[in-house]
Amino acid sequence: MSQTVLVAGGAGYIGSHACLALKQAGYTPVVFDNFSNGHKAFVQWGPCVEGDIRSRVDLDAAFDTYNPIGVMHFAGLIEVGESMKDPLSFHENNVSGAINLIAAAKDAGVQAFVFSSTCATYGEPHDVPMDETHVQKPLNPYGRSKLIIEQVLNDLRELSGFPSVALRFFNAAGADPEARIGEWHEPETHIIPLAFDTALGLRNGFQINGADYETRDGTCVRDYIHVCDIAAAHVKALNYLLGGAKGGAFNLGTGDGTTIKELLDGIHKVTGRPFPVTEGPRRSGDSAMLVADNTKAFEVLGWRPEYSLENIVADAWRWHKTLRQSN
Ligand SMILES: NC(=O)c1ccc[n+]([C@@H]2O[C@H](COP(=O)([O-])OP(=O)(O)OC[C@H]3O[C@@H](n4cnc5c(N)ncnc54)[C@H](O)[C@@H]3O)[C@@H](O)[C@H]2O)c1
Structure with a gap:
């Protein structure tokens, strides 16, 4: 071994x-x-x-x-x-x-x-x-x-x-691009799988928690x-x-921030299944913007992210469909 x-x-x-x-x-x-x-x-x-x-x-x-x-x-x-x-x-x-x-x-x-x-x-x-x-x-x-x-x-x-x-x-x-493993939490609270379940008709609608933040479109920015x-x-x-x-x-x-609305646009594009989105109140404890400076990991570990947001959504969608078909 x-x-x-x-x-x-x-x-x-x-x-x-x-x-x-x-x-x-x-x-x-x-x-x-x-x-x-x-x-x-x-x-x-x-x-x-x-x-x-x-x-x-x-x-x-x-x-x-x-x-x-x-x-x-x-x-x-x-x-x-x-x-x-x-x-x-x-x-x-x-x-x-x-x-x-x-x-x-x-x-x-x-x-x-x-x-x-x-x-x-x-x-x-x-x-x-x-x-x-x-x-x-x-x-x-x-x-x-x-x-x-x-x-x-x-x-x-x-x-x-x-x-x-x-x-x-x-x-x-x-998720793994070959969809052997991926995100599978029960209950699921993470935004991308929740949005996919809405696209698949397994959830009734999708709510954005707060659209009045001081960001480019009012929704939270995440990395x-x-x-x-x-x-x-x-x-x-x-x-x-x-x-x-x-x-x-x-x-x-990655050092790049994506708003919730931008993420949902990406999800609509990849799934080809637009779904209704509503805007609700802010959730307590959510920060407007969380974005990493990843310079140290590059300089010391020689690590740099290789996958784009498009890759993230496409790989997650491939996995999510596999998961929902088998469960
Ligand atoms: N998912 C994220 O976005 C994120 C972000 C920042 C940090 N993290 C951290 O990364 C780690 C992994 O997250 P994840 O999303 O893969 O979670 P996950 O729940 O999928 O995996 C955690 C694993 O730990 C096992 N586990 C829990 N308690 C245990 C115990 N007492 N003894 C042995 N095994 C135990 C669970 O069975 C599970 O397989 C966590 O520590 C989390 O805090 C996750």
């Missing part, structure tokens, strides 16, 4: 794409997942361990069996709204679970730890685009749970020499980044750490 990398949350949306990228780069991805939100059908490129990051017994068994050289950590709860209703579950999974995983990785002598962080650690943007030095003041427990783990990793990097990278994703979107670009950045971050770097934090975004 080639060198193994433990992928916590590898049966989820982004983790499964990371497994594919690892396989293509010559590693063996070992999925570690409790299948609370993951899918057995997404485990296609290496062995699978069913376990929970909150269990040290589960983790130690996986590290003993597979002796991974690195860890990619995607496991956790992701819904911002849920984190407001049940903050303790978020801190148990995303903080206690992550600390457990980090401790197990450190004890097992892992040489590279790549952590899924988020632009939600920044909170309200002061500058657009935002670079990594932007103040981090999260607006919800989800963002705080991610920031706490970034800080734990910073301490371990500086004080214990444990090498790690935190990748702050902006809006992950798109959509293809999931395969995110996966490629993970492999670059892993190799960077395995090459002896101490690590740090990097934004993963």
